[in-house]
Amino acid sequence: MRKLVFVLALVPVLAYAQEVTRDGVTLSQAQETRAEDIGSQLRCLVCQNESIEGSSAALAKQLRVIIRQQVVAGDSSKSILDYMVQRYGIFVLLKPPFMPLTWALYASPFVALLLGVFGFWMARRGKVAAPAPLSDADAKRLDELLK
DSSP states (O other), X not given: OHHHHHHHHHHHHHHHHTEEEETTEEEEHHHHHHHHHHHTTBBOTTTSSSBTTTOOOHHHHHHHXXXXXXXXXXXXXXXXXXXXXXXXXXXXXXXXXXXXXXXXXXXXXXXXXXXXXXXXXXXXXXXXXXXXXXXXXXXXXXXHHHO
C-alpha cells in the first residue's frame, strides 16, 4: 500500500519533469524543441551573424520570450516567422526567401566570381608595355625640373 501511495505521489513530479522553463516561459519538451527550431531561423538584430538561440543579447532574449509565448498560445511556426518579419523586416531571417528584394543578395557571389575571373583574364591578357624612351627635349626639360 505504501509503495502505491509513493508511486502515485511521484506521478505529478514526473509530469512536471517533462516541462521546461526557459526565459520565464514554461513549455513542454516538444514546444521547447519547436521554439528552438524557430529561433534558429531568426537573426539576432544586435549580433547579426548569430541566431537568437545562440545570442546572449537582451533583444535576442526578448525575441525568444515572444516566440515561446506564441508557441504556448498554439500559433503555427509560419505565423510566428511572419510576425517577426512583419515587425522587424526581412533582415531578421537568417535565410531570406528568394524574391526581387533579395535577388542582389543571392546573385552577389556569382557576380563577384565573374568579376574576379574577368579581372584575372584582363591582367594575364594585357601586359603593360614599357613606356617609350624620352626624347632629347623631354630629357633636357626633366633635368631642369629636377634641379
